[in-house]
Amino acid sequence: MRSEVVYLPGTTPLVLDSPHSGTGYPDDFGHCCDPAVLRRAEDTHVEALYDFAPQLGVAWIEALFPRSYLDVNRDVGELDVELLDGSWPGELATDPVVLSKVRLGKGLVWRCTDDGQPIYDRRLSVAEVQARIDRCWTPYYAAVQAAIDAAHARHGYSIHINCHSMPAVAASHATEFPGMEHDDFVVGDRDGSTASAALSRWLCEWLRGRGYSVSYNHPYKGVELVRRFGLPADNRHSIQLEINRRLYMDERTLQRHAGFEPLRAQLRELVQALLVLDPRGLG
Known part of the structure; x- marks a missing residue:
C-alpha cells in the first residue's frame, strides 16, 4: 500500500504543510458524489505553489489523499455520528465552535460538499473511519510533529505555515459566512494563541506591501x-x-492561469524572508 503522506525533512526553522491539496482518491472512498464536484473541495495546486520549499531547506509535508475523504485539519473527535453505522468508541468533540463545523457537514469525514451536495448515500462503518485515521491522519500528524520538533531543536524556534487556498466567494456550506467575498489572503493564528501576534502582523504587512488585500483571523x-x-x-x-x-487559477476548470507563476515567485520571496526572520526579535 502506498504512503498517503509526503514528508521531506528540512534544515531551517521553517516548516510548511499542505493538508488539503491531495488528488489521489482511494478505492475505498465509496462516495456517490460527482467526482468533478468533489475536486472543488481540494486546495488545488497549493502543493505546486510551494514546490520550491525543499530546495530552500524548508521541511515539507503534503497529504496525497483528498480532504473530502479525510480532513486532517480536524481532530479525530470531530465526527458527525449520524454518518456512522455504529457507536464511536473514542471521545467526541464538545466545543461549540467545532460542533458548528460538524453541523455544516465539515468534520473529520465530510458529509457534504461546500455547496451542500451529499457525499455518501450510505452510512460509514466505524472500522472504515478508523482505518482512514490510521492510514492518513496519524502519519500526517506524526510528520508535522517531527518536522517542527527538529526545526525547534536546531534553531531554538520554529515557524510553521499551514498552507491552504480558498474560493473567491464562500459557498453555502463552506463557512458560517456564505456568500462572503474573500480577500487575497487570510492570516490565521487563532486570535494570537498559536503564533506571536508580532509575527502574524509582520506577515500581514509583508503581503499588503506587495499590493494584496489581507484579512486577519476572519x-x-x-x-x-x-x-x-x-x-x-x-x-x-x-x-x-x-x-x-x-x-492563480480558474475555479470552474481548475486550470492555472497567468497569475500562477507571479504568485509562486512572490511566495518564494515570502519564504526567503521568513528564513532570515527571527520571531524572537520582533516587538
Whole structure:
C-alpha cells in the first residue's frame, strides 16, 4: 500500500504543510458524489505553489489523499455520528465552535460538499473511519510533529505555515459566512494563541506591501493543525495561510492561469524572508 503522506525533512526553522491539496482518491472512498464536484473541495495546486520549499531547506509535508475523504485539519473527535453505522468508541468533540463545523457537514469525514451536495448515500462503518485515521491522519500528524520538533531543536524556534487556498466567494456550506467575498489572503493564528501576534502582523504587512488585500483571523482563524502545534510561549509559531484561488487559477476548470507563476515567485520571496526572520526579535 502506498504512503498517503509526503514528508521531506528540512534544515531551517521553517516548516510548511499542505493538508488539503491531495488528488489521489482511494478505492475505498465509496462516495456517490460527482467526482468533478468533489475536486472543488481540494486546495488545488497549493502543493505546486510551494514546490520550491525543499530546495530552500524548508521541511515539507503534503497529504496525497483528498480532504473530502479525510480532513486532517480536524481532530479525530470531530465526527458527525449520524454518518456512522455504529457507536464511536473514542471521545467526541464538545466545543461549540467545532460542533458548528460538524453541523455544516465539515468534520473529520465530510458529509457534504461546500455547496451542500451529499457525499455518501450510505452510512460509514466505524472500522472504515478508523482505518482512514490510521492510514492518513496519524502519519500526517506524526510528520508535522517531527518536522517542527527538529526545526525547534536546531534553531531554538520554529515557524510553521499551514498552507491552504480558498474560493473567491464562500459557498453555502463552506463557512458560517456564505456568500462572503474573500480577500487575497487570510492570516490565521487563532486570535494570537498559536503564533506571536508580532509575527502574524509582520506577515500581514509583508503581503499588503506587495499590493494584496489581507484579512486577519476572519473568516479563517486556523483549525486543528495550528491549534495543536502552535505554542508561541515556547517559540513554536503556527499560522494558517489562505490564498484566494482567483489569484492563480480558474475555479470552474481548475486550470492555472497567468497569475500562477507571479504568485509562486512572490511566495518564494515570502519564504526567503521568513528564513532570515527571527520571531524572537520582533516587538
